[in-house]
Amino acid sequence: MLTVLANGATYRVLYVEDDPQMATDFNQAFGETASITTVNSIKEALFCLEADPDIDLVVFNDRLNAKKFLNAIQSIPTSGKLSTILLTAEASIDLSVEPFRGRVIDVFHYGYSEAAFQTRLSYLILKKQYAESGNQTPKAPSVRMPIGKRLFDIVFSFLLLLLISPLLLIVAILVKLDSKGPIFYGSKRVGMGYRVFNMYKFRTMRTDADKMLASMASRNMYNIKKLEEPADQLCEACRLAGTECQKPLFLDDKQVCEDIHFRNEKAKAMFSKFKEDPRVTRLGKFLRNTSIDELPQFYNILRGDMSFVGNRPLPPYEAEKLTAAGYARRFAAPAGLTGLWQVTKRGGAVVSDQERIQLDVLYAKKFSFKTDLMIVIRTLKAIWQKENV
Known part of the structure; x- marks a missing residue:
């Protein structure tokens, strides 16, 4: 039985597939959950999207050239609210680069589990149902920063910004002289309660770093x-x-x-981190080894985006992979400049993405003033430790 939304409509899926058997199997598996329209080419898909602005999701077989399709839909006025799931044989697709960035929300490999896809589809339907009901997600006490922790962050981040302002000015000049590009690097991060904000650092990478990322997947330290x-x-x-x-x-x-x-x-990694990263500039290596590149995040702490201690905020394409109940608990804790994972596994220790998630979840369950103080002390001991990552 189709799920009916608050306005009486159904969840609309456009499935782009040129294999009749795969199209039949998809409709049989998910036809009772959503209203599915099947087309077999990019041309037909673009026609449907222009004619029907109420389509909620596109499921696209990468064999039909996903990059061409994603570039083409940018000219459709309603494409900004459209989400895409790719079906692919590729070992990995970097969703942080164009044209995937902000458009592709998930990737399923051929032979995917129907149960896993059903879970993802059901989540998207519930998300739309809730949005159309006119409700807003309440701020539960479990994801609200404690008042004492927030007051500590405001006072000490303000004092530290005043004290280190001469150092910040000197580093800003050196970054500008060292390589072409902006002084600060701001990127979207997901913090407490899945809140998205701009996190700031001194720029330590080349300006074409994002373009190099796709070719470096095999060097990821989190690869199993x-x-x-x-x-x-x-x-x-x-x-x-x-x-x-x-x-x-x-x-x-x-x-x-x-x-x-x-x-x-x-075995595929959820996070990305590289040893001897070739994208890092000469000055950037020093700034990273001494953690000076992180100093602009005192401004994020003053604003309330982050805390001194918490779980590191993640890029959206990483955070989106952690929506299962066991993983999502990490987002119940504040985003932090340092945290339990950093002081436990810093210095080249072998760490898997599962170990990192477990440490983040543990902090979310146990964080307190005593825990934060212990982490700050251990961070100060480790801050000058060299690690070229």
Whole structure:
């Protein structure tokens, strides 16, 4: 039975797919959840979007050239409110670069779990239902910064900005002389309660850093070493039973085991961080090793975007991956200049993205004045520690 929204309408999905069997399977799987219109080309998709401004979501098969489609829809007046989910065979797609930035909200690989896609689709429907009901998300006490913590942040961030103002001026001049580009780098970050704000640092990277990111995926410190795939493409259970693959998937006309495929999918990193990052400038390495590049964030603390201690605010494309209940708890804590993860794993220690999330969630559950004081003391001890990341 289709989900009916507050205005009596249904959630509208445009599915762009040229494979009749995949189109049929998609409609059978999700046709009872949303109203699905299927087209088989970019031309037909653009016609539908221009004719029907009420389409909520586009599900696009990357095989049909997603970049061309995303560039083309920018000329449609209503495309600003349109979300896109990509179906792809690509190992990884950087959603922080154009034309994906701000338009593609999720990526599902061929052979994806229908249950996982159903969960994502249901979330989007509920999100629209709530928005159309005229309600606003209440500010729950669990995601409100304690008054004492906020007063501490205001007083000390103001005093520190006054004390270090000569240093800030000197660093600003050096950044300008060291390389072309702006003095400060401001980027969107997601903090407490999924609030989005501009976080400021001294610029430590080249101006073309974002363009270089896509080619550096293999150097990500959060990558989990990919397990070697068996030549016979059989999982351990099938091999021990002496049978053929009991869970076959077909990706690009090649049969793979579902268990092996999803094991590799889980190995993909949620965060990005690089050792000996080639995008960092000469001065930028020094500023990062001494944490001087973080000093402009005292302004973010004074504004209330962040606190001295908390969970590091994430770029939107990383935060969007952490919407499951077990992960989202990290956003119940204030965004911080330093935090439990930094003082626990700083200095080149091996850390997985799951360990980082667990530390963030732990802080969200346990943070207090005593915890914050301990983290500040450990941060001061570690602040001069060298790490080229």
